[in-house]
Amino acid sequence: MLAFQKADAGHGLRRADVPAPVVTAGDDVLIAVEAVGICGSDVHAFEWTDGYQFLTAHFPRTLGHEASGRIIRVGKDVVGLVPGDRVVIAPVVVCGHCSACRTGQPQFCTNRSIVGFHRDGAFAERVVVPAANCFRLPDGVDAELGALIEPLCVAGNAVDVGAVGWGDRVIVMGAGPIGVGIAWLAKRAGATSVLLVGKDDETRLGAARSLGIERTLDLALAAPDMATTLLGGAADVVFEATGVPETIETGLGWLRPGGTLVATGIHARPVQFDLTRFVRSKQQLRAAYDSSPATFARMLSILAEDGEALRGMITHRLPLSATLEGFEIAASRQALKVMLLANSDATAAP
Numbered sequence: 001m002l003a004f005q006k007a008d009a010g011h012g013l014r015r016a017d018v019p020a021p022v023v024t025a026g027d028d029v030l031i032a033v034e035a036v037g038i039c040g041s042d043v044h045a046f047e048w049t050d051g052y053q054f055l056t057a058h059f060p061r062t063l064g065h066e067a068s069g070r071i072i073r074v075g076k077d078v079v080g081l082v083p084g085d086r087v088v089i090a091p092v093v094v095c096g097h098c099s100a101c102r103t104g105q106p107q108f109c110t111n112r113s114i115v116g117f118h119r120d121g122a123f124a125e126r127v128v129v130p131a132a133n134c135f136r137l138p139d140g141v142d143a144e145l146g147a148l149i150e151p152l153c154v155a156g157n158a159v160d161v162g163a164v165g166w167g168d169r170v171i172v173m174g175a176g177p178i179g180v181g182i183a184w185l186a187k188r189a190g191a192t193s194v195l196l197v198g199k200d201d202e203t204r205l206g207a208a209r210s211l212g213i214e215r216t217l218d219l220a221l222a223a224p225d226m227a228t229t230l231l232g233g234a235a236d237v238v239f240e241a242t243g244v245p246e247t248i249e250t251g252l253g254w255l256r257p258g259g260t261l262v263a264t265g266i267h268a269r270p271v272q273f274d275l276t277r278f279v280r281s282k283q284q285l286r287a288a289y290d291s292s293p294a295t296f297a298r299m300l301s302i303l304a305e306d307g308e309a310l311r312g313m314i315t316h317r318l319p320l321s322a323t324l325e326g327f328e329i330a331a332s333r334q335a336l337k338v339m340l341l342a343n344s345d346a347t348a349a350p
């Protein structure tokens with residue numbers, strides 16, 4: 001079958017013809033991939049930026065973790081899923097045995113692995129994952145909307161970590177799918193004023209405005225203090241979804257005393273900021289990364305209710321065979337979400 005793999009420590013991805021995966025463990029599920037999104041983390045691995053060297057131990061590895069599809073076969077121990085079911089994949093596979101797993105906090109599992117990084121993923125015609133990582137798609141949520149769930153869950157988890165509440169003023173730094181997802185969900189969580197900030201990112205900020213995130217700021221065109229002016233005051237919560245270390249200090253400058261900054265980016269370099277000012281203003285710095293099964297379940301109901309409002313996040317659709325072209329588009333920062341579709345003649349048009 002066709003698969004796109006990381007096989008070398010360097011820029012790029014290999015188009016490969018590999019044997020289709022098969023169900024081996026009793027709890028395995030074999031899925032025919034119908035839609036798979038290209039994530040910022042996939043682009044990092046593609047471009048081989050710092051932070052992804054761990055992949056070297058897994059070469060060759062089929063990437064792809066934002067996927068939905070149809071079940072073809074299930075292992076003998078699988079209960080509640082049958083061939084033909086349409087599902088979305090939760091990419092974090094947990095062990096079920098460590099103390100975090102046994103105390104109901106699988107997001108802190110110490111033996112986790114991630115589909116599309118530590119095990120073969122979904123830039124391929126078929127993928128095998130444990131049944132526990134499959135969530136059945138509600139009727140009315142099609143394959144491409146289903147494949148948006150993973151980045152939305154990452155965004156939703158960040159909003160939870162930031163404890164966004166009614167009346168909050170929120171700034172989101174970073175106009176990629178995670179930043180846009182955070183801004184959209186922060187409004188849903190009750191924030192009255194949400195500002196999405198990018199830098200030289202007018203295309204993606206424009207796409208975000210079409211999703212109802214009216215307030216945006218491009219730092220290539222305006223000074224940073226415009227942010228709090230547009231917001232109507234200092235922020236209660238700032239989210240960093242850029243992966244650019246310097247944005248942490250900028251974000252802390254926009255935050256009110258006692259406010260919370262949530263970092264979600266993967267940073268290739270360490271960060272420096274004024275720790276004394278940070279301490280005296282009693283600000284909080286938190287980290288949000290991946291999500292939890294509970295977040296998946298909640299996001300499925302949001303998608304079932306309101307998914308159509310998010311279809312505009314998908315700015316480019318291509319067939320799986322054009323994955324490499326999709327990566328070039330995703331890396332150009334002209335796309336919000338590039339979606340690869342199985343058996344499709346889709347072109348790179350919106």
Ligand SMILES: [Zn+2]
Nearest residue numbers: 039066150151
């Ligand atoms: Zn992702």
Ligand SMILES: [Zn+2]
Nearest residue numbers: 095098101109
């Ligand atoms: Zn565990």
